[in-house]
Each structure stands twice: as structure tokens, then as C-alpha cells.
Amino acid sequence: MVRTFLVFFVLLSSFMFAQNKLNVIPYPQKVEFLKGEFIIPEKFILDKNLSKPEREYYKRYLGEFFTLTYGAKEELHLVQALFPPSIVPLSKEQEQENYTIEISSRNITIKAYTDQGRFWALQTLIQILKQYKPVGKIPAMKIEDHPKFAWRGMHLDVCRHFFTVDEVKQYIDYLAMYKLNTFHWHLTDDQGWRIEIKKYPKLTQIGSKRKESMIGAYVDNTFDGKPYGPYFYTQEQIKEVVKYATERHITVVPEIEMPGHALAALSAYPELACTKGPFESATKWGVFDDVFCPKDETFTFLENVLDEVMKLFPSQYIHIGGDECPKTRWKECAHCQALIKKNNLKDEHGLQSYFIQRIEKYINSKGRKIIGWDEILEGGLAPNAAVMSWTGVNGGIEAAKAKHFAVMTPGSYCYFDHYQGDPQSEPNAFGGFTPLDKVYSYNPIPEELNADQAQYILGVQANLWTEYILDFKQVEYMIFPRLMALSEVGWGTSDPKNYKDFENRVISHFKILDKMNVNYAKSIYNISGKVIPSNNGIAYELSTSQNPNGIRYTLDGTVPTINSKNYQAPVSIPNSLTVKSAYFEGGQLKSAVSSQDFIVSKSTGKKITLEQQPSENYSFGGAFTLVDGIIGNVKKLGKTWLGFQGKDVVATIDFGQKTDFSEIYFNTLENKGSWIHLAKSAKIYVSDDNKNFKIIKEIGKEDIQNAKGKIQLKLGKQNARYLKIMIENAGIIPSGNPGADSKAWLFVDEIGVN
Structure with missing residues (x-):
């Protein structure tokens, strides 16, 4: 009516x-x-x-x-x-x-x-x-x-770091302000179990705390030594939050992780694992081998947990995770292997599908549906499952073509734990580079889908994982103003061609956020730098959301003042130097000071091609990133690195003419907790015609490990137009490592030649 x-x-x-x-x-x-x-x-x-x-x-x-x-x-x-x-x-x-x-x-x-x-x-x-x-x-x-998409969501991880009921309510209010209608509440993970389950009290007595927490950059491997927790929501608090959200016409979708990300649960009930334990809630970030064992007592446990969850949450969908589940323990488990044989499953991926389908059947019997991360596609998708496509868009495409609903949340556009401004001037974040304009440019309907298939795209969601988010003020910083871009994408009125108009509206909304005392990021005020090819070398293009006439810069490493050089056009970078820049208005400094070091070599700015492209999440600048004169920051995996999962780096540099050189350098990373491994080998080739290549240098895994990924090779006197480098990915992650049996990541920064 x-x-x-x-x-x-x-x-x-x-x-x-x-x-x-x-x-x-x-x-x-x-x-x-x-x-x-x-x-x-x-x-x-x-x-x-x-x-x-x-x-x-x-x-x-x-x-x-x-x-x-x-x-x-x-x-x-x-x-x-x-x-x-x-x-x-x-x-x-x-x-x-x-x-x-x-x-x-x-x-x-x-x-x-x-x-x-x-x-x-x-x-x-x-x-x-x-x-x-x-x-x-x-x-x-x-x-x-009216909105274009039925699912317009924001996710919040309360496991790595916990947020109070009042803070969660405030988060919901932010969603309501911008017409987002789904709150995805990530309640269980390796680092903490955050929801009271009355039948299993040890989940919160034991699983809601950890002995300490990782701090700083992951590569530092440092811990605070402080017990964390117990932190969890009582069932009465859950009801309170759900009621609060319902009054704002927001659906709360709970996530109970399975079969992986289960260490907190196993710390309380070790009998649910494939091995005897003991286990403890994870103190590090990353992925861990110990997961739920697919035995009857595990399914009984999970069904009982889900019974209590479904009484608290009236949502149509229950999120069951399904992501990043190492198969190491299942491969070594007699029960798992017998189950694979008994059910004629192909392998452990088939066992994951068996696990998900069994859970789905139970949830369906209660009149609900499951949704999970796109790894639930492994081994075959459960009959009625919806997919949350995070590793890229392919999961959503595969689901939609199979007539399954999908929510698009690719990391390259929708992970708000990524940097939103120059990583050098931003608080520590997980990695990646997802500025406001990139979020705004996203179209949730993949081009690969026809009109009938596109109907299965439920909508779009952004995710906020909290490994590096210690308090709610930092939550605000990471979601604003990107939440505004997400809202317009989900509503269906975003237009990347008119981004400047949107940005002006965002700036007008900053006044609203100021009155609300919201700690939003002012990254769009800061100077954004982009390296571009110029005269067989490079130039540094500076921009700001404000009047570009307000940009001042220096080339000698000093902090710019109102009297420094006024930016007029991309700055030529003829040799190694440091560019510092800032935005001034009315004679006053209005932005952070941005700083960028350049190391210029004979390869800087030259034409470069890649045989295989990097992952979308770590592809800023494309191949040119490898010859842009910027050495990657090992603690901030933002826009200075290219990341390749399961792929080798095969790059060919065209000097434009025959060139003398005798040295090459590049860096690769090791961060095993995030599945990032040093290169396995590297080979250097030269050619004069880009067809016939001669190998001139080769190094193996031991040399790369001894150099800790910082490779500097003497090549002898060379004279060639083309240089090709093949950096071999570590391949499948071996047993005993986080993400075992999955494809390793290879990160590479600058390929310098002297």
C-alpha cells in the first residue's frame, strides 16, 4: 500500500x-x-x-x-x-x-x-x-x-581488534547515513571468537582472548606482550545491535568462519581438529594450518553453534567464510583421507566442497541460505550458495554464469584496509592502494556477463579487516570518505567521468563529518604523485583535490614553504633526488608533506613489457612501476610494488638503442604469514632484436635467500638494446608454512640497470 x-x-x-x-x-x-x-x-x-x-x-x-x-x-x-x-x-x-x-x-x-x-x-x-x-x-x-543493487554492504572484522557495542552502533549509523543496507559482522577468526554461544561457554572463556598481539609492520615480527581480551558480545548485546540495525533498515549478516580461520575455536575445543593440539588463539596475522576436521563431532558442534546464531540473526543469509583453508592437516589426517575415499571425492578441494555442502544443507533446512567467500567454489559450489567475490571478479563471474547469486567485493576496489593515500604519509595499513577515485570507478557488473547473468549480481560490499586498526577512530579514518564512493556505486548513480563533481560533494560532506567529530582521512587534500614517461626518462606529476596552483615543491630534500617552487607541470627527474611537496592555501600549509626518493638508472623510464600481469590488488602503475625510479618500501606494500600470485615475472626492457651496462638490481619480499615468498631463481638475458635472447646470468634460491631478497648482480660488460629478466615464483607453498598448498605470492619493485 x-x-x-x-x-x-x-x-x-x-x-x-x-x-x-x-x-x-x-x-x-x-x-x-x-x-x-x-x-x-x-x-x-x-x-x-x-x-x-x-x-x-x-x-x-x-x-x-x-x-x-x-x-x-x-x-x-x-x-x-x-x-x-x-x-x-x-x-x-x-x-x-x-x-x-x-x-x-x-x-x-x-x-x-x-x-x-x-x-x-x-x-x-x-x-x-x-x-x-x-x-x-x-x-x-x-x-x-531507488537503488540499483539490493545488496549494498559494509563489513567489519571484530576479531583482530574488538569494538564495543556503542562503536558498532555508530558504524551502523554511518551505513544508514549513506543508504547502505547490509552490515556484514565478522565474528570469528583465528585471533578471537567474539560471539557468546551458550552451549559452548569455552568459546568465549578461552577463545575470546589471546596472549599478545602483533604490532607494527608484519616484516618486523614484533609483539606487544600484552594479553588481549577476553572480548566478546553477549547474546543480549547481539540482539541489541540487530534491533538497532533493523530500526535503520539494515540487515546484519553474521559470519562464522569454517573450515579455516578456526584457531580461536580450536583453542577452546581442540577435539574438533585433525591433530591433538594444544592450540591457542593466533597472535600473528595471516593464515594457519590448523582448521576444523570434517568429522561428525565437528558438524554437530557447528550445527549447534549455527542454531544459536540463527536465533539471534533473522537475516536470509548466514556467512560461513570458506576462505583461505589450508589443506595440510587434511592431507595428513587418516579420517580425512578415508572420507575422501568413501565419498569418491577427487582431493582435499573436493573435501572442502563436501564440508560446505553439508553445512549448507543444514542451514537450508532451517529456511536460510549460505553465502561464503569465493573459495567455496573449490571442488564445486554448494547447490543454493551465494558467493562473495573477493580475490577478484572471477568468483562472481563463475557464480553468476552458474546461476548463483554473487556479491562483488574485489580487493582491488573494495578492501578498505588498503592505503587510500601515498603510503609514505599514511598510517600503517595492510597493503595495496585503493584511493577514493578507484573505489568510485568500480562497476559491480563484470563485462563478461550478459544481461541474464548480470541479474545474479546482488550488489557490492566493502570490507574492513582490522589487523592494523587498533581503535574506532582508525576505523573511521579507513572508511571515510571511501564509504561515500561505495554508497554511490551501490546506488547505481556513480559516473567516473564526473568524478570531480563527486569529489566536490565529498568535500562538502566533510563539514558534516566535522560536526559529528568523525576522524575521516584527508588524503584527497594531500599531494598525489604519479611517475610518467618523459623524454626517454621520467617526470613526476603532482595533483591535489584543491587548486593545483597551491602546490609547492623542492628537489633538494628540504621541506617546502610558501616560497618554494610553484608546481606548473610534471617535474623532470634527470638524476637521483628527493621530491618533497605540499599544498598551501592563503599562505598556510594545508596538507601533509609528501616525500618521494628517486634512484635513476639506465632502465628508468624505458619501455617495459610483462609476459604475465600482476594481481589486481597489487598492480598500481602496471609494468612501468618496475622502471619508475622508486625503490619499494618493504614495510608498506602500497603502490611501489607489483604482486604476482603463482606467476613468474618475465619483463623485457627496451633501452631504445644499444646501451652499455654491467649491473642489475631488484628486490623481492619474504612475508610468509601473508604467503609472500622470495623468488626461487632469476635469469638475465640480452638481445639486439627482441627475438634471439642470450642468457648472461643466473642465480638460484640459495643466493636469493642469502641476499634476503635484495639482489644486486654484476653482469660483466654488456652492450645490448634489450634486457630480459625472468624472476621465478616460489610456486606452491610447502607444508609447514601459512597457506600451504596454495600459490605463493612474488613481490618485485624496481628493476635498475647500471
């Missing part, structure tokens, strides 16, 4: 955007400006027939703008109207969230099919009020709006 809500306001809202452009995020599907304007009255009169919960709801969200009073329909200048025709035919889900706002000279009318639609309309209206507050009037307009 159509529900019509009329509102007569005392408004207060911010400056009109240029040319009647609303400062609304996500931007509505259709905005039509009309003649006239709505003058803000002194009192805001609500329908006296509103229920008590509705009155409280309006008081909470509109009370900051005006004094609320209640009156009869006549006082409201009620306009009777049918819900207007939709812009496009709507699905049932879209109809649930559809709304219109009509602002005339007499009143403001909200129309919606459901309370959820009205709630989203209210979020839009609040943003309009804040925009037009200073001028005291709003231009007449009509907004017709």
Missing part, C-alpha cells in the same frame, strides 16, 4: 551547490528542479497520528534542524497523491526502497511504498537541509529515487 508522508519544515541547510546541484550522496536517480522555492517556516509540523516510535525517529533525525510540533492534516497542507510511476520497471526489492520527495512553495512531501523507502528519503532530506541551511529556503524540486 502506498504510504504518503507530508512534511512542513523549519529547515536549516548549507550553501546551494553550483547550478542547483544537490550535495547529496549517493546522488538520486532523478532530480528535477521546479519553479518556486520553499521558505523555511519557524516550526516543523508533523502528522499528529504518527506512532510513538515514528515520533522518536523523527525527533532523532530532524530535531537538530527545528522544533517539532504535531498537527492535523489541514495544518500540514496535505496533498493527496498516488505514488508516481517508476522511472524504470522495478524489482520487488527496489520497490521496497523506492521513494519520492516533492518540495513545493507550500510543503515537502515524502512518498514511499515502505518504511525503508521513507527512511532513505529522510537521509536524502537531511542532506538537503544541511545544504540549504544558511539561505533559509530550498528550491522547489522533485526527486524520484
Whole structure:
């Protein structure tokens, strides 16, 4: 039934955007400006027939703008109207969230099919009020709006670091502000079990704490020596959060990890493992070999856990993880091997599929569905499962083509634990480089899908893993402003061609976040540097979200001042030097000082090709990153490294003419906890025609290990136009290492030649 809500306001809202452009995020599907304007009255009169919960709801969200009073329909200048025709035919889900706002000279009318639609309309209206507050009037307009995607989600990991009920509620409020409708709550992992299960009290007595925590960069391998926990949510607290989210029309999807990421659970109930233990909650980050053993007592345990979980969470989907499950223990386990044989499974990947399908059958029997990370595709997808595609887009493509629903959350666009600005000037993060404009550029519908297959893409989600996020202020820093870009992508109104318009709206919303005391990242104010080819060498292109005339820079390593060189065009880098840059406004420093060291060699800026491309998560700058004059920071795997999973690096450098050289250098990383291994070998070749190559140097695993990945090779006197380097990936990770039996990562930074 159509529900019509009329509102007569005392408004207060911010400056009109240029040319009647609303400062609304996500931007509505259709905005039509009309003649006239709505003058803000002194009192805001609500329908006296509103229920008590509705009155409280309006008081909470509109009370900051005006004094609320209640009156009869006549006082409201009620306009009777049918819900207007939709812009496009709507699905049932879209109809649930559809709304219109009509602002005339007499009143403001909200129309919606459901309370959820009205709630989203209210979020839009609040943003309009804040925009037009200073001028005291709003231009007449009509907004017709609905989301494109049914699933618009944000994830929060509370296992690596824990957040209080009040902080989780605040997180949910942030989602509601920007019309995200799904909260994915990651409640169990190796480092902590965070949900009370009454049948298994040791899960929280033992599994909710760890003896210490890793701190700093992973490669430092340092720990704080401080016990962490016990931290968990009681079932009453869970109910409180779910109720809070429901009132904001947000679905809470719980995640109970299986069969991997189970160390915290095994620390409490070691009999559920393939070996005897003892186990303890992980103190390091990464992936661990000890996982749930697929035996009857394990399934009984998990079914009992899920029974309690499903009573607490009314969501249609229950997330069962399914990611990063090493098969080491299963390979060595007599029971697992017998189970593989008994069920005619191909291998341990087939056993993972058996595990997931058995859990799915149980959850389906309770009227629910499972969703899991894309590794649940291993060995065959469970019949009714949905896939959360994180390792890239292929998992979502495979699921959709098989007529399974998928939520797109590829790490390269949707992992908010990645750096969002220059890693050198950002707090320590997991790695990767996902700035605001990249999030905004994402299209959740892969090009490989036809129209029928695309219907299986439920939507989009961003994930916040918290290994390097110690408190809630840092949570805020990592999600804002990227959450705004995600919201517009999910709503379906993002347009990368108009990114600057979106960025201007983001900056206007910073004023809102300031009033809320939100610790948002100001990375878009900082100077962004990009190395580009220039005159057979390189140049450094600087940019900022502000007026580029405000950029000042130095080339001698000194901190720039207002009197330093004014940036006009990309800065030529003829030799090794340090560029420092900053943004000034009104004579004052307004940004962090960005610093970049360049080491120029004979390969710097030269044409380079790769036979195999890097992983999307670690591909910033593509092949050119290997000849951009920047040595990678081993503690910050941001935009200075290329990462290859299971692939060799085969790079060919074209000097442009025959060139004398006698040395080559490059770096590879070792970070086994993150599945990153040193190269297995390296071979150097030369050629004059790019067809016939001669090998001139070869080194093996022992030499690379002795050099700790920092390779510097003497080649003798060479004279050639082309140089090819083949850096061999470590291959399959051996037993006894995190991620055993999975493909190793190979990270490479700069290939320098002298």
C-alpha cells in the first residue's frame, strides 16, 4: 500500500551547490528542479497520528534542524497523491526502497511504498537541509529515487581488534547515513571468537582472548606482550545491535568462519581438529594450518553453534567464510583421507566442497541460505550458495554464469584496509592502494556477463579487516570518505567521468563529518604523485583535490614553504633526488608533506613489457612501476610494488638503442604469514632484436635467500638494446608454512640497470 508522508519544515541547510546541484550522496536517480522555492517556516509540523516510535525517529533525525510540533492534516497542507510511476520497471526489492520527495512553495512531501523507502528519503532530506541551511529556503524540486543493487554492504572484522557495542552502533549509523543496507559482522577468526554461544561457554572463556598481539609492520615480527581480551558480545548485546540495525533498515549478516580461520575455536575445543593440539588463539596475522576436521563431532558442534546464531540473526543469509583453508592437516589426517575415499571425492578441494555442502544443507533446512567467500567454489559450489567475490571478479563471474547469486567485493576496489593515500604519509595499513577515485570507478557488473547473468549480481560490499586498526577512530579514518564512493556505486548513480563533481560533494560532506567529530582521512587534500614517461626518462606529476596552483615543491630534500617552487607541470627527474611537496592555501600549509626518493638508472623510464600481469590488488602503475625510479618500501606494500600470485615475472626492457651496462638490481619480499615468498631463481638475458635472447646470468634460491631478497648482480660488460629478466615464483607453498598448498605470492619493485 502506498504510504504518503507530508512534511512542513523549519529547515536549516548549507550553501546551494553550483547550478542547483544537490550535495547529496549517493546522488538520486532523478532530480528535477521546479519553479518556486520553499521558505523555511519557524516550526516543523508533523502528522499528529504518527506512532510513538515514528515520533522518536523523527525527533532523532530532524530535531537538530527545528522544533517539532504535531498537527492535523489541514495544518500540514496535505496533498493527496498516488505514488508516481517508476522511472524504470522495478524489482520487488527496489520497490521496497523506492521513494519520492516533492518540495513545493507550500510543503515537502515524502512518498514511499515502505518504511525503508521513507527512511532513505529522510537521509536524502537531511542532506538537503544541511545544504540549504544558511539561505533559509530550498528550491522547489522533485526527486524520484531507488537503488540499483539490493545488496549494498559494509563489513567489519571484530576479531583482530574488538569494538564495543556503542562503536558498532555508530558504524551502523554511518551505513544508514549513506543508504547502505547490509552490515556484514565478522565474528570469528583465528585471533578471537567474539560471539557468546551458550552451549559452548569455552568459546568465549578461552577463545575470546589471546596472549599478545602483533604490532607494527608484519616484516618486523614484533609483539606487544600484552594479553588481549577476553572480548566478546553477549547474546543480549547481539540482539541489541540487530534491533538497532533493523530500526535503520539494515540487515546484519553474521559470519562464522569454517573450515579455516578456526584457531580461536580450536583453542577452546581442540577435539574438533585433525591433530591433538594444544592450540591457542593466533597472535600473528595471516593464515594457519590448523582448521576444523570434517568429522561428525565437528558438524554437530557447528550445527549447534549455527542454531544459536540463527536465533539471534533473522537475516536470509548466514556467512560461513570458506576462505583461505589450508589443506595440510587434511592431507595428513587418516579420517580425512578415508572420507575422501568413501565419498569418491577427487582431493582435499573436493573435501572442502563436501564440508560446505553439508553445512549448507543444514542451514537450508532451517529456511536460510549460505553465502561464503569465493573459495567455496573449490571442488564445486554448494547447490543454493551465494558467493562473495573477493580475490577478484572471477568468483562472481563463475557464480553468476552458474546461476548463483554473487556479491562483488574485489580487493582491488573494495578492501578498505588498503592505503587510500601515498603510503609514505599514511598510517600503517595492510597493503595495496585503493584511493577514493578507484573505489568510485568500480562497476559491480563484470563485462563478461550478459544481461541474464548480470541479474545474479546482488550488489557490492566493502570490507574492513582490522589487523592494523587498533581503535574506532582508525576505523573511521579507513572508511571515510571511501564509504561515500561505495554508497554511490551501490546506488547505481556513480559516473567516473564526473568524478570531480563527486569529489566536490565529498568535500562538502566533510563539514558534516566535522560536526559529528568523525576522524575521516584527508588524503584527497594531500599531494598525489604519479611517475610518467618523459623524454626517454621520467617526470613526476603532482595533483591535489584543491587548486593545483597551491602546490609547492623542492628537489633538494628540504621541506617546502610558501616560497618554494610553484608546481606548473610534471617535474623532470634527470638524476637521483628527493621530491618533497605540499599544498598551501592563503599562505598556510594545508596538507601533509609528501616525500618521494628517486634512484635513476639506465632502465628508468624505458619501455617495459610483462609476459604475465600482476594481481589486481597489487598492480598500481602496471609494468612501468618496475622502471619508475622508486625503490619499494618493504614495510608498506602500497603502490611501489607489483604482486604476482603463482606467476613468474618475465619483463623485457627496451633501452631504445644499444646501451652499455654491467649491473642489475631488484628486490623481492619474504612475508610468509601473508604467503609472500622470495623468488626461487632469476635469469638475465640480452638481445639486439627482441627475438634471439642470450642468457648472461643466473642465480638460484640459495643466493636469493642469502641476499634476503635484495639482489644486486654484476653482469660483466654488456652492450645490448634489450634486457630480459625472468624472476621465478616460489610456486606452491610447502607444508609447514601459512597457506600451504596454495600459490605463493612474488613481490618485485624496481628493476635498475647500471
